[in-house]
Amino acid sequence: xxxxxxxxxxxxxxxxxxxxxxxxxxxxxxxxxxxxxxxxxxxxxxxxxxxxxxxxxxxxxxxxxxxxxxxxxxxxxxxxxxxxxxxxxxxxxxxxxxxxxxxxxxxxxxxxxxxxxxxxxxxxxxxxxxxxxxxxxxxxxxxxxxxxxxxxxxxxxxxxxxxxxxxxxxxxxxxxxxxxxxxxxxxxxxxxxxxxxxxxxxxxxxxxx
Amino acid sequence: xxxxxxxxxxxxxxxxxxxxxxxxxxxxxxxxxxxxxxxxxxxxxxxxxxxxxxxxxxxxxxxxxxxxxxxxxxxxxxxxxxxxxxxxxxxxxxxxxxxxxxxxxxxxxxxxxxxxxxxxxxxxxxxxxxxxxxxxxxxxxxxxxxxxxxxxxxxxxxxxxxxxxxxxxxxxxxxxxxxxxxxxxxxx
Numbered sequence: 001x002x003x004x005x006x007x008x009x010x011x012x013x014x015x016x017x018x019x020x021x022x023x024x025x026x027x028x029x030x031x032x033x034x035x036x037x038x039x040x041x042x043x044x045x046x047x048x049x050x051x052x053x054x055x056x057x058x059x060x061x062x063x064x065x066x067x068x069x070x071x072x073x074x075x076x077x078x079x080x081x082x083x084x085x086x087x088x089x090x091x092x093x094x095x096x097x098x099x100x101x102x103x104x105x106x107x108x109x110x111x112x113x114x115x116x117x118x119x120x121x122x123x124x125x126x127x128x129x130x131x132x133x134x135x136x137x138x139x140x141x142x143x144x145x146x147x148x149x150x151x152x153x154x155x156x157x158x159x160x161x162x163x164x165x166x167x168x169x170x171x172x173x174x175x176x177x178x179x180x181x182x183x184x185x186x187x188x189x190x191x192x193x194x195x196x197x198x199x200x201x202x203x204x205x206x207x208x209x
Numbered sequence: 210x211x212x213x214x215x216x217x218x219x220x221x222x223x224x225x226x227x228x229x230x231x232x233x234x235x236x237x238x239x240x241x242x243x244x245x246x247x248x249x250x251x252x253x254x255x256x257x258x259x260x261x262x263x264x265x266x267x268x269x270x271x272x273x274x275x276x277x278x279x280x281x282x283x284x285x286x287x288x289x290x291x292x293x294x295x296x297x298x299x300x301x302x303x304x305x306x307x308x309x310x311x312x313x314x315x316x317x318x319x320x321x322x323x324x325x326x327x328x329x330x331x332x333x334x335x336x337x338x339x340x341x342x343x344x345x346x347x348x349x350x351x352x353x354x355x356x357x358x359x360x361x362x363x364x365x366x367x368x369x370x371x372x373x374x375x376x377x378x379x380x381x382x383x384x385x386x387x388x389x390x391x392x393x394x395x396x397x
Contacts, residue, residue, distance in 0.1 A: 048248055055241055064234035073237065081240050081247075088248045148226050167227040195220045203219065 036100060044091050051091075055084055058101060062108045068164040069112045071153035079115055083108035102175075109165070109179040116157065151201045152194075159194035162187050167194075298347075301374055302354055309374060317374075320381035327384050339384055346377045 036057060042050030062083055067076035086107050094103055152160060152168075165176040166187070177187040298321040301309040309317075328336050353370045360366065 048245065051248070052241060052245070055244065059240065060233035060235050063236045063240070064232050067234055068230075077236055077238070077240060080236065081243050084240070084244045085247045088244075145226060145230055148223070149230060152227075152230075163227070167224055168230050169232055170228070195223060198223055199219045202223065 037096075040091075040094065040096075040100060043088070044094070048088075051084075051088055054100070058104055059084075061101060062104055065105060065108050065164070065169060066112055068149075068152065068168060069109070069161055070116075071160070075112075075115065079108060079111045082115070083111040086111060105169070105171075106179050109161075112161075113180065147202065147205055148198070151198050154201065155194055155197055158182075158186075159190045159197060162190035163194035163198070166191055309371075313374070313378070317378055317381070320378070320385055323385060324381060331384070339380065342380055343377065346373055346380070349373050350377075 036054065039050040039053045039057075043054060059080065063076060063080040066079040066083070067073065070076050070079060083104065087104055090107070094100065152163060155163060161180055162176055165171045165179060166173060171179070173184050173187045173191070177184045180187070182190075298317070301314065301317070328339065331339065350370065350373050353366055353373065357363065357366055357370065
């Protein structure tokens with residue numbers, strides 16, 4: 001794709017009305033991913049509109065990861081926002097050694113972990129369940145998958161993080177361990193723990209996958 | 210089928226189900242405006258990686274200085290061996306803009322001048338400990354001064370730097386006090 005064509009794609013995308021934008025993203029996602037490299041280059045030159053295009057392309061996956069890891073809508077929104085702000089600040093360091101989505105995911109995981117460590121949000125989250133009903137988590141799952149999704153939310157933090165990265169998002173133990181800053185053996189142990197706890201929870205609910 | 214097999218089967222089903230969960234979830238509101246605001250009008254830098262590093266060094270200094278104090282305090286005077294290496298004490302500085310008051314400077318200079326003599330009285334282990342801690346403090350001071358060159362009005366960093374100078378002075382005093390005690394016991 002020539003530079004002019006790249007510019008046209010970007011300009012067309014960014015000058016479109018929001019409804020047109022959604023349609024573009026909805027019907028031409030392959031094109032959008034093909035344009036990702038161009039948007040990254042533009043954003044690396046401090047073009048915030050190109051970065052917005054990257055945001056539109058990746059927000060659902062980044063937010064999904066944050067929501068699955070935190071189990072809390074407000075925290076997931078904060079973490080996703082923080083992840084994109086961090087990504088903007090570190091964009092010059094992105095060399096394309098991994099997929100941009102993987103790079104973003106690492107930042108999002110760090111955002112979640114940093115937030116939980118710093119503010120002990122996990123405890124607040126548990127208290128919030130008792131004291132104030134948090135915003136309902138709508139993960140888009142239905143039926144028994146919704147039961148599974150809710151059971152994941154109830155897992156202890158460490159087991160939940162590993163389960164989400166490994167079992168839901170398909171990262172290997174090696175990748176998940178690196179993202180979480182833990183040993184590979186710990187990742188395996190936490191997954192085993194998560195599976196056992198989930199199986200116990202879901203057995204009581206008569207879960208049939 | 211054994212219970213164990215049933216458990217494995219359930220867990221396999223569980224993993225298969227987990228792979229069907231949505232990985233893409235749309236947030237309930239557009240998060241872009243908040244992100245755009247943050248990247249277009251970044252908040253003034255208050256906590257940089259270098260600052261965090263400086264703070265970490267300060268923590269390390271605090272911990273190791275305390276350890277030195279405990280080790281040195283509990284140690285009986287022993288044989289004197291070897292000659293300590295030279296220590297360089299730069300003039301106190303806050304990014305070359307300010308320095309500490311004359312009282313502090315005099316006390317520091319006097320203690321620094323006596324340090325070589327004082328160190329000789331310590332065991333090699335304690336001496337190495339003191340020298341390592343002083344080196345750490347000096348590195349932290351230099352690093353913080355470098356950052357202060359870029360952010361001269363950073364009050365938090367100025368405070369950290371002041372702490373580093375205090376820490377250095379405290380360590381010098383402890384060494385001096387200890388060797389005086391040793392001399393008194395030897396005299397007896």
